[in-house]
Amino acid sequence: xxxxxxxxxxxxxxxxxxxxxxxxxxxxxxxxxxxxxxxxxxxxxxxxxxxxxxxxxxxxxxxxxxxxxxxxxxxxxxxxxxxxxxxxxxxxxxxxxxxxxxxxxxxxxxxxxxxxxxxxxxxxxxxxxxxxxxxxxxxxxxxxxxxxxxxxxxxxxxxxxxxxxxxxxxxxxxxxxxxxxxxxxxxxxxxxxxxxxxxxxxxxxxxxxxxxxxxxxxxxxxxxxxxxxxxxxxxxxxxxxxxxxxxxxxxxxxxxxxxxxxxxxxxxxxxxxxxxxxxxxxxxxxxxxxxxxxxxxxxxxxxxxxxxxxxxxxxxxxxxxxxxxxxxxxxxxxxxxxxxxxxxxxxxxxxxxxxxxxxxxxxxxxxxxxxxxxxxxxxxxxxxxxxxxxxxxxxxxxxxxxxxxxxxxxxxxxxxxxxxxxxxxxxxxxxxxxxxxxxxxxxxxxxxxxxxxxxxxxxxxxxxxxxxxxxxxxxxxxxxxxx
Amino acid sequence: xxxxxxxxxxxxxxxxxxxxxxxxxxxxxxxxxxxxxxxxxxxxxxxxxxxxxxxxxxxxxxxxxxxxxxxxxxxxxxxxxxxxxxxxxxxxxxxxxxxxxxxxxxxxxxxxxxxxxxxxxxxxxxxxxxxxxxxxxxxxxxxxxxxxxxxxxxxxxxxxxxxxxxxxxxxxxxxxxxxxxxxxxxxxxxxxxxxxxxxxxxxxxxxxxxxxxxxxxxxxxxxxx
Numbered sequence: 001x002x003x004x005x006x007x008x009x010x011x012x013x014x015x016x017x018x019x020x021x022x023x024x025x026x027x028x029x030x031x032x033x034x035x036x037x038x039x040x041x042x043x044x045x046x047x048x049x050x051x052x053x054x055x056x057x058x059x060x061x062x063x064x065x066x067x068x069x070x071x072x073x074x075x076x077x078x079x080x081x082x083x084x085x086x087x088x089x090x091x092x093x094x095x096x097x098x099x100x101x102x103x104x105x106x107x108x109x110x111x112x113x114x115x116x117x118x119x120x121x122x123x124x125x126x127x128x129x130x131x132x133x134x135x136x137x138x139x140x141x142x143x144x145x146x147x148x149x150x151x152x153x154x155x156x157x158x159x160x161x162x163x164x165x166x167x168x169x170x171x172x173x174x175x176x177x178x179x180x181x182x183x184x185x186x187x188x189x190x191x192x193x194x195x196x197x198x199x200x201x202x203x204x205x206x207x208x209x210x211x212x213x214x215x216x217x218x219x220x221x222x223x224x225x226x227x228x229x230x231x232x233x234x235x236x237x238x239x240x241x242x243x244x245x246x247x248x249x250x251x252x253x254x255x256x257x258x259x260x261x262x263x264x265x266x267x268x269x270x271x272x273x274x275x276x277x278x279x280x281x282x283x284x285x286x287x288x289x290x291x292x293x294x295x296x297x298x299x300x301x302x303x304x305x306x307x308x309x310x311x312x313x314x315x316x317x318x319x320x321x322x323x324x325x326x327x328x329x330x331x332x333x334x335x336x337x338x339x340x341x342x343x344x345x346x347x348x349x350x351x352x353x354x355x356x357x358x359x360x361x362x363x364x365x366x367x368x369x370x371x372x373x374x375x376x377x378x379x380x381x382x383x384x385x386x387x388x389x390x391x392x393x394x395x396x397x398x399x400x401x402x403x404x405x406x407x408x409x410x411x412x413x414x415x416x417x418x419x420x421x422x423x424x425x426x427x428x429x430x431x432x433x434x435x436x437x438x439x440x441x442x443x444x445x446x447x448x449x450x451x452x453x454x455x456x457x458x459x460x461x462x463x464x465x466x467x468x469x470x471x472x473x474x475x476x477x478x479x480x481x482x483x
Numbered sequence: 484x485x486x487x488x489x490x491x492x493x494x495x496x497x498x499x500x501x502x503x504x505x506x507x508x509x510x511x512x513x514x515x516x517x518x519x520x521x522x523x524x525x526x527x528x529x530x531x532x533x534x535x536x537x538x539x540x541x542x543x544x545x546x547x548x549x550x551x552x553x554x555x556x557x558x559x560x561x562x563x564x565x566x567x568x569x570x571x572x573x574x575x576x577x578x579x580x581x582x583x584x585x586x587x588x589x590x591x592x593x594x595x596x597x598x599x600x601x602x603x604x605x606x607x608x609x610x611x612x613x614x615x616x617x618x619x620x621x622x623x624x625x626x627x628x629x630x631x632x633x634x635x636x637x638x639x640x641x642x643x644x645x646x647x648x649x650x651x652x653x654x655x656x657x658x659x660x661x662x663x664x665x666x667x668x669x670x671x672x673x674x675x676x677x678x679x680x681x682x683x684x685x686x687x688x689x690x691x692x693x694x695x696x697x698x699x700x701x702x703x704x705x706x707x708x
Contacts, residue, residue, distance in 0.1 A: 275563075279584065283499075284495030284498070284499055344699075346699075347697075348698070359690050360690075367672070375700060379565070
């Protein structure tokens with residue numbers, strides 16, 4: 001703790017002042033010979049008290065000793081000697097000395113306490129103002145722009161520098177007052193190791209190098225030269241600065257997140273518009289054919305056109321799904337739903353594709369739930385159902401089941417087709433890849449790729465394996481939602 | 484013959500829908516967006532509104548809200564795939580049904596026909612026979628293929644509720660409110676379990692229900708045809 005004692009000039013002045021004050025008091029008392037010894041003693045003690053309270057303990061002790069000697073010399077018989085005639089006066093003199101010393105000490109202590117309190121009050125006000133100033137600034141440039149000046153005032157120091165790491169992690173000067181010179185190695189040490197350093201300054205007071213703490217980490221270094229307030233105050237200021245820098249960083253992140261969200265929304269809107277523009281002509285053409293068939297009867301040609309338009313519509317839809325997934329516009333809107341609801345929804349939506357097969361649904365365990373985007377998971381499981389229907393013989397059984405193992409939930413679709421050879425199980429997730437013996441079937445090989453992206457978007461995995469029934473097993477694994 | 488108000492901003496779709504409805508013998512008044520539809524609507528005399536969801540100026544949802552404030556006229560909305568939240572909102576705001584694009588014209592015409600029929604026979608007698616199922620709401624008895632079927636009280640309430648609007652879609656909340664009298668404490672999954680019981684007892688293939696159909700993430704539809 002280094003603290004400046006204010007108000008009474010330099011320290012040494014107190015000693016001659018105390019001597020003069022006590023001497024003057026003795027001289028004054030000598031003018032009133034009618035005063036008895038105890039009155040003189042009390043008045044002298046008063047003088048000691050004043051000396052101690054004004055000039056602190058050292059001069060106080062001097063005053064007490066001088067007053068004792070003076071009392072003995074000038075007022076206790078035999079006068080003008082340092083001998084004491086009456087043995088009772090020896091005790092009185094001793095009591096006088098001790099009282100003088102005690103009074104001096106006590107008044108010095110209380111004076112000192114008062115000064116400490118006053119200094120702490122000043123520090124608190126300075127810290128409050130500093131934190132208010134920091135809170136008012138919402139971006140790094142304006143925060144740092146005035147931080148150095150604010151800190152210089154709060155710390156009552158000559159110069160301040162704030163050092164923060166640059167993009168490469170090197171400590172660099174960011175803001176400073178005046179043209180401050182300081183010891184780079186100490187600043188580096190404070191940032192890297194968290195070691196603070198304080199040394200006497202040639203500017204007066206102390207030079208201090210403090211890490212700027214952010215939680216357990218360090219955001220940089222605060223250098224203050226010619227510091228007049230306490231190190232504790234400097235540490236508090238560094239802490240505040242750390243909080244302000246951290247707050248500013250979070251505000252920056254929040255702004256960036258907001259910007260990303262806006263651009264994602266724009267993408268999403270644009271893609272919805274594109275999908276609309278692509279699908280509308282197909283839908284209109286499809287409807288026109290239906291109307292035409294209703295008016296003048298269907299023909300082989302009209303039925304073929306309708307079927308081709310349906311296929312085109314499906315491909316456009318798949319391509320749009322893919323674009324949405326790739327562009328990051330397909331953000332899952334997560335809800336807690338039961339596995340049974342997902343199975344029911346997928347079967348309802350993709351049921352038409354299963355019309356030629358026998359469907360066996362093992363009732364999912366009650367209350368087994370996952371946290372996913374319901375529509376996306378319905379779509380993913382639906383691709384599994386469509387795939388099973390497409391690659392297994394008509395009339396064969398497709399089995400849908402849900403199982404919970406530890407904290408995972410498995411959605412499984414098993415068919416009785418030929419299955420997928422082990423060597424092809426990764427390749428079929430690639431886009432536009434279709435196995436050779438499926439070349440005669442409709443489709444462009446995007447379904448599984450879309451399904452896998454959707455599942456991964458929702459925190460799960462999708463794989464193709466062997467079903468116990470002998471065909472392919474389509475298996476989605478998702479984390480189980482807490483009960 | 485009925486008078487139908489059609490709102491869609493796509494001329495090609497408007498033409499297709501218009502042709503289909505006119506072939507059914509209806510009179511169709513077209514509007515290019517929700518704002519124009521509202522103006523036409525105020526001329527009065529309509530039996531059904533068919534509207535697209537995404538339109539400039541006043542969109543389908545706004546149009547549904549506005550029309551619902553003025554009249555109980557049946558409303559059919561053209562929606563797109565994977566917009567279940569929108570569909571639920573539409574239905575909760577008072578739309579009566581939706582078809583999902585790409586829709587077949589036959590499906591659209593069938594939905595419109597069902598809505599018009601319901602409008603004709605508002606508050607009429609509830610359907611009591613569909614397929615091989617007979618329901619006597621008074622005595623709370625149900626028979627399938629002539630044999631009595633025992634339903635739990637909640638299953639019967641669901642059945643009786645859905646019978647009041649053949650062909651209609653019910654959101655989860657609407658069905659809960661009608662059956663339980665409240666949506667508090669009832670989850671979609673609870674509803675699903677009771678619906679499952681009803682299907683096991685009445686449907687020929689409960690996995691592929693033909694009468695009590697699932698509208699994924701929206702609700703259920705009773706399709707007696």
